[in-house]
Structures are given as structure tokens and as C-alpha cells.
Amino acid sequence: MSMAAETSIADKAPRTERGRKTLRKLLDAAAREFADHGFHEASISGITRRAGVALGSFYTYYDSKDAIFRALVKDMSEAVGAAARNALVPGMDALEVERAALEAFLRFAAENKALYRIIDEAEFVDAESYRAHYETIGSRIEDRLRAGGKGGELREGLGTPEAWALMGMNVFLGLRYAIWAREGDPDAAEVAAAANRLLQSGIAPIA
Amino acid sequence: MSMAAETSIADKAPRTERGRKTLRKLLDAAAREFADHGFHEASISGITRRAGVALGSFYTYYDSKDAIFRALVKDMSEAVGAAARNALVPGMDALEVERAALEAFLRFAAENKALYRIIDEAEFVDAESYRAHYETIGSRIEDRLRAGGKGGELREGLGTPEAWALMGMNVFLGLRYAIWAREGDPDAAEVAAAANRLLQSGIAPIA
Known part of the structure; x- marks a missing residue:
């Protein structure tokens, strides 16, 4: 996926390769979290836990559950x-x-x-x-x-x-x-x- | 709609013409209530209010919001x-x-x-x-x-x-x-x- 496409799927664009990987992990984890629990029961902490990413990293890219x-x-x-x-x-x-x-x-x-x-x-x-x-x-x-x-x-x-x-x-x-x-x-x-x-x-x- | 079809859409079948009309009113009101608010925000009292039917009448036909x-x-x-x-x-x-x-x-x-x-x-x-x-x-x-x-x-x-x-x-x-x-x-x-x-x-x- 091109950088242009990736920046459009985060509130704040990742500037490093590591950042892009974290963003990808968060989106893949969000897909599983939303699919398993539905939007309302899904949680940001559930997403970061599945992604193996610190909670603070989530807010580097997204402002809210709605945003992701x-x-x-x-x-x-x-x-x-x-x-x-x-x-x-x-x-x-x-x-x-x-x-x-x-x-x-x-x-x-x-x-x-x-x-x-x-x-x-x-x-x-x-x-x-x-x-x-x-x-x-x-x-x-x-x-x-x-x-x-x-x-x-x-x-x-x-x-x-x-x-x-x-x-x-x-x-x-x-x-x-x-x-x-x-x-x-x-x-x-x-x-x-x-x-x-x-x-x-x-x-x-x-x- | 045939009686057979109507009885299949209530938990308890109406036995009178008046009952069948009440059931129809409840279903039409439920369609509006669920469409306006979504399932989770919709309420049985919202349905009976729209239908112009007493709350008790709801329970004559359905056990729950899920059922209707x-x-x-x-x-x-x-x-x-x-x-x-x-x-x-x-x-x-x-x-x-x-x-x-x-x-x-x-x-x-x-x-x-x-x-x-x-x-x-x-x-x-x-x-x-x-x-x-x-x-x-x-x-x-x-x-x-x-x-x-x-x-x-x-x-x-x-x-x-x-x-x-x-x-x-x-x-x-x-x-x-x-x-x-x-x-x-x-x-x-x-x-x-x-x-x-x-x-x-x-x-x-x-x-």
C-alpha cells in the first residue's frame, strides 16, 4: 500500500517505517476487535492489546474509537x-x-x-x-x-x-x-x- | 395478510379482529421506532406510544423488545x-x-x-x-x-x-x-x- 493511502487512514500520518508498521498492526487488530465484539462493545484497550502496542501509541494515530x-x-x-x-x-x-x-x-x-x-x-x-x-x-x-x-x-x-x-x-x-x-x-x-x-x-x- | 401469517408474527396469536388490528399497529409502530432510533435505543414504551396502544397490550402479544x-x-x-x-x-x-x-x-x-x-x-x-x-x-x-x-x-x-x-x-x-x-x-x-x-x-x- 502506498504511503499516500496509508496517511489517509490515520488522523496523523506515521513518518517512519516503524510507525507505518504500528499503524498496520492497529488496523488489523481493530478489524478483529470490531468483528468479534461489534462497535459498541469493542474497546481501544482491546485493540491495543491485540496489536501488542502500548495504549499511548493508539493516540499517536487516532483520536477515538470512532476515528479508527x-x-x-x-x-x-x-x-x-x-x-x-x-x-x-x-x-x-x-x-x-x-x-x-x-x-x-x-x-x-x-x-x-x-x-x-x-x-x-x-x-x-x-x-x-x-x-x-x-x-x-x-x-x-x-x-x-x-x-x-x-x-x-x-x-x-x-x-x-x-x-x-x-x-x-x-x-x-x-x-x-x-x-x-x-x-x-x-x-x-x-x-x-x-x-x-x-x-x-x-x-x-x-x- | 392471512391469519396464518399474522399468527406467526406474534408470540401469542390474536383471537379477534380488534386484536389483529392492535398487532398490526404495534408492528407498524415498531418499524418506525426501530428505524428512527435503532434497536438499542428503541423502547417498548416508544412503540406503544406511536401505536396509540396501552403498554399492557404490548405484552399480550410479545414478551420483549427482541421478540417484536x-x-x-x-x-x-x-x-x-x-x-x-x-x-x-x-x-x-x-x-x-x-x-x-x-x-x-x-x-x-x-x-x-x-x-x-x-x-x-x-x-x-x-x-x-x-x-x-x-x-x-x-x-x-x-x-x-x-x-x-x-x-x-x-x-x-x-x-x-x-x-x-x-x-x-x-x-x-x-x-x-x-x-x-x-x-x-x-x-x-x-x-x-x-x-x-x-x-x-x-x-x-x-x-
């Missing part, structure tokens, strides 16, 4: 975006990009099960962060769909409704197959392939 | 299903059913803005109800997709991934166009038509 929660939502939002971007390979066409991004998201969610609980709790704890999370992802998808339409790889005229439809597909496939995974489920690649086939040609009978 | 919250999630879940069903007309083909169900859902969510907040808070207050809500809707969609595949109106082999993809589309289109509606947005019919075109033929270029 807000930072964590932003950090997770960026991590979701990075997981999708890292799965992309130059030369993929527009539909293949959506398939690879969804597969990467499903794997990310399976390995970061705190994700849903924390983003979802943001609706109640920090409504602005919650909305920003989805508006940001929605815009990113919409940009890809519009670019695909212009480049001839997707049909033209795709916009906000299709972007939010696609985001909702991805979020709910993550809920079902990463968070609520069951024995015998198709794997991430199979789920992403099924969703991609829907995007490729819909659910109507093959003509 | 759980009943409310179930009631809303049933109301979402009923809104979709009521929009269906005999003779609609499988894709038209999905279009009509989504349009009805978007209108329902716009008129019942408490819906998202209450269902979403269930994840934290009553995780079992939250999961049951989506498992129920997902199964219902999956049944329709499988029936459509058998009847030749949809392609064969559709199942759980496509059902959850479709549910996620609908939930996120409701979030964007009913809950977070903006000036100048397309209306419910236009949003449902865009989603239905995606289901009809995907987002690939027209061959």
Missing part, C-alpha cells in the same frame, strides 16, 4: 479495490476483467471474514463511510462498463443501474459463498464463471 | 414477498416475472424506507432472522429460475449462484434507487427494465 473505525472502513474499502486490481492481467477483455475481479473478491472475502460485518456495521456507526464505500465501488464499476461500451467490448449505454446491479451480484455472491460458505459449494472460480456467464449472455435460453 | 424485532423482520420479509407476488399477472413469462417483481420491490422499498435499516440491523441484533430473510428470498428466486429452465423460458442449469446474483442485483438497485434516490434518477420501471435487459442478454455487445 472510520479509518478501518476506508482501509477495507481500499483493500477490496486492491484485491480486484491485483487480479487483472494486461490484455484481459472487459468481461474477463469482471470475472477476475469477482473471483479475487470472493477469495479476499473468504480470507477476511471481518469485512462484511465491519462494512455492514458502518451503516449504523458511520453512515457516511458506509455510503462512500458503495458509491466508490459503484463508480469504479460504472467507469469500467462505460469504457467497455466505448471500446466495443460491451454493449453501449451501460451506466449506473448496470453498475449497481453488478456490484449487488458480487456482494451477495460473497455473502453466500465466502461468509456463509457450505460444504460442497462450488469454488470461487466456478461461482465467478457462473456470474460471468450471466453477464455474457443473460439467463434467457440459448437462441 | 424478530417478528418485525419476519413481517417485512413476508411483505417483500407479497409485494412481488401481487405484481405478477397470469401469463407472464419467466423474464417478465423477474422484471415485474423487481419493479414492485423498488416501489415497495421507496414507500417503506425503514425496510433496509431494519433488515440490515438484524445482522447484529438477530443474526438468524437476517440469514433466514435472505435464504428465503434466495430459495424463492432459485425455484423460479429452475422452473423457468425446465419450462424452456430460461436456459437450463440455473441454480444457487444465479439466484443469489439476481437477489443481490435487486437489493442493490433498491439501495441506490429507493433508499438513496436522487433527483433525476430513472424511475422504478426504467431501472427494472435495465436490470431485465441484463438478465435477457447480458452486457456483451449485441451480436
